[in-house]
Amino acid sequence: MSDESKSYKVLPIGGLIPKAGSSHDYNTGTWRSSRPVHNKDNCINCLFCWIYCPDSSVIVEDEKFSHFDYDHCKGCGICQFECPTKVKAITMESEDKYR
Amino acid sequence: MSKKIVAMTGNHAVANAMKQINPDVCAAYPITPSTEVMQVFASFAADGAVDTNLVTVESEHSAMSACIGAAAAGGRVMTATSSAGLALMWEMLYVASGTRLPIVMQVVNRALSAPINIHCDHSDSMGARDASWIQLYAENAQEAYDNIIQAVLISEEMDVRLPIMTCMDGFIISHSIEKMELLDDNEVKAFIGDYKPHFPMLDVENPVTYGPIALQNFYIEMKRQQVDAMESAKQVILDVGKKFGDSFGRHYGFFEEYMLEDAEVAFVVMSSAAGTVKAVVNELREKGHKVGLLKPRMFRPFPAEEMANALKHLKALVVMDRSDSFGSAGGPLFTEVRSALYGVENAPLAFGKVFGLGGRDLEVHHVEELFKELDKASKTGTIDKVTDYITVRV
Ligand code: SF4
Numbered sequence: 001m002s003d004e005s006k007s008y009k010v011l012p013i014g015g016l017i018p019k020a021g022s023s024h025d026y027n028t029g030t031w032r033s034s035r036p037v038h039n040k041d042n043c044i045n046c047l048f049c050w051i052y053c054p055d056s057s058v059i060v061e062d063e064k065f066s067h068f069d070y071d072h073c074k075g076c077g078i079c080q081f082e083c084p085t086k087v088k089a090i091t092m093e094s095e096d097k098y099r
Numbered sequence: 100m101s102k103k104i105v106a107m108t109g110n111h112a113v114a115n116a117m118k119q120i121n122p123d124v125c126a127a128y129p130i131t132p133s134t135e136v137m138q139v140f141a142s143f144a145a146d147g148a149v150d151t152n153l154v155t156v157e158s159e160h161s162a163m164s165a166c167i168g169a170a171a172a173g174g175r176v177m178t179a180t181s182s183a184g185l186a187l188m189w190e191m192l193y194v195a196s197g198t199r200l201p202i203v204m205q206v207v208n209r210a211l212s213a214p215i216n217i218h219c220d221h222s223d224s225m226g227a228r229d230a231s232w233i234q235l236y237a238e239n240a241q242e243a244y245d246n247i248i249q250a251v252l253i254s255e256e257m258d259v260r261l262p263i264m265t266c267m268d269g270f271i272i273s274h275s276i277e278k279m280e281l282l283d284d285n286e287v288k289a290f291i292g293d294y295k296p297h298f299p300m301l302d303v304e305n306p307v308t309y310g311p312i313a314l315q316n317f318y319i320e321m322k323r324q325q326v327d328a329m330e331s332a333k334q335v336i337l338d339v340g341k342k343f344g345d346s347f348g349r350h351y352g353f354f355e356e357y358m359l360e361d362a363e364v365a366f367v368v369m370s371s372a373a374g375t376v377k378a379v380v381n382e383l384r385e386k387g388h389k390v391g392l393l394k395p396r397m398f399r400p401f402p403a404e405e406m407a408n409a410l411k412h413l414k415a416l417v418v419m420d421r422s423d424s425f426g427s428a429g430g431p432l433f434t435e436v437r438s439a440l441y442g443v444e445n446a447p448l449a450f451g452k453v454f455g456l457g458g459r460d461l462e463v464h465h466v467e468e469l470f471k472e473l474d475k476a477s478k479t480g481t482i483d484k485v486t487d488y489i490t491v492r493v
């Protein structure tokens with residue numbers, strides 16, 4: 001974030017963030033050690049993954065799974081766990097493969 | 100202006116000031132000797148004399164937490180505590196100051212356990228001296244009353260936005276009845292004015308995040324801001340003290356100088372003990388000794404330069420601490436004062452005495468003995484011991 005180059009004199013006092021939605025600017029995706037990978041062929045678009053994702057990182061378009069937001073996905077694996085057993089359309093893969 | 104002279108304990112005086120201030124929220128937990136402040140205030144609340152939301156909590160940690168929440172929400176917030184109660188607030192003291200919330204807290208000074216002791220010394224508030232809270236100390240009930248009213252304005256000033264402790268001596272002041280003047284309700288109301296909160300959380304049109312994490316990339320900037328806030332507080336304390344004096348006749352600054360100007364030796368002592376020392380100074384002056392007193396009112400921020408200027412003409416001075424910093428180079432006040440004098444040309448000889456821990460009385464003869472030491476130091480140009488205790492059995 002650009003604020004990281006600013007002097008203490010111009011930063012808001014007390015660590016306050018006087019602007020809404022700033023967590024969008026914070027890239028939590030860098031914390032990930034493994035990432036969810038989607039298999040379109042198995043997906044039944046139940047959207048359990050979308051409901052359960054704690055970081056709003058499952059992006060839905062036209063009521064269908066579209067993609068993962070890897071800038072914010074922390075790789076917790078909840079989406080993989082919640083994806084119905086019969087289809088298992090999400091697998092967690094080591095982040096090493098993508099570096 | 101109608102003068103209302105009353106006989107009141109320090110605790111009643113502070114509770115009456117709080118009634119006149121009429122804060123939005125008070126969250127408190129009782130502890131001797133400050134209990135009476137909230138007890139009296141609670142009866143005002145029960146009688147409908149204030150609009151305050153009085154939150155009774157299960158500990159002092161919760162009391163300060165609730166104060167922090169209420170202050171972040173945008174309220175004018177006050178509380179009171181002593182000793183172990185203040186110690187239990189420790190974690191939250193730093194959250195209050197680090198979040199830059201104006202909270203006014205009456206500290207009724209009491210010793211810390213162990214051994215358990217309910218009487219006065221300054222080890223509670225002095226232990227909190229690095230918590231980035233402004234600290235004012237009162238000699239008597241009148242000053243306690245005047246300080247807490249001024250504290251509201253000081254703490255809320257936009258360049259300051261720091262919480263503030265107003266301190267008075269447990270039992271000696273909190274429970275002794277003194278003659279003092281109460282201001283008119285409307286005068287207090289006009290003096291403190293309406294509160295303008297800074298980014299209140301209840302302003303849903305302008306959402307704000309309180310208490311986010313700040314690691315290597317932001318934390319030190321936030322701390323550096325607090326240094327500026329303390330620096331700004333100095334001028335604000337002077338301005339508010341002058342405004343108070345111009346309005347009500349009692350002027351306040353960083354410290355009180357008592358027969359100091361032409362003095363050759365002097366005592367530096369805070370709070371109620373200053374009253375005893377003044378009596379001895381009067382007595383010694385009658386005998387022709389050039390002796391004076393400097394009574395610090397403000398300990399945080401510490402007015403180092405101004406104090407050095409007020410003391411530099413002396414030959415010798417003794418700094419009296421009602422608390423100790425065990426294993427250090429002296430009591431908290433002594434180390435500050437001596438440090439302030441460092442580099443001053445022909446600086447006076449300075450030595451420190453810890454006294455009165457756990458409520459041990461400081462008597463006139465103790466002060467007279469100290470004067471003999473001061474006198475000797477000024478004549479010989481040497482001091483026997485840089486720091487020591489008095490009022491202790493040896
Ligand atoms: S939970 Fe599995 S099946 Fe359901 S939408 Fe997500 S990926 Fe597709």
Ligand code: SF4
Pocket residue numbers: 035036052053054055056057058068072073074075076077078079080
């Ligand atoms: S791994 Fe966790 S954070 Fe990432 S998309 Fe799945 S549920 Fe969301």
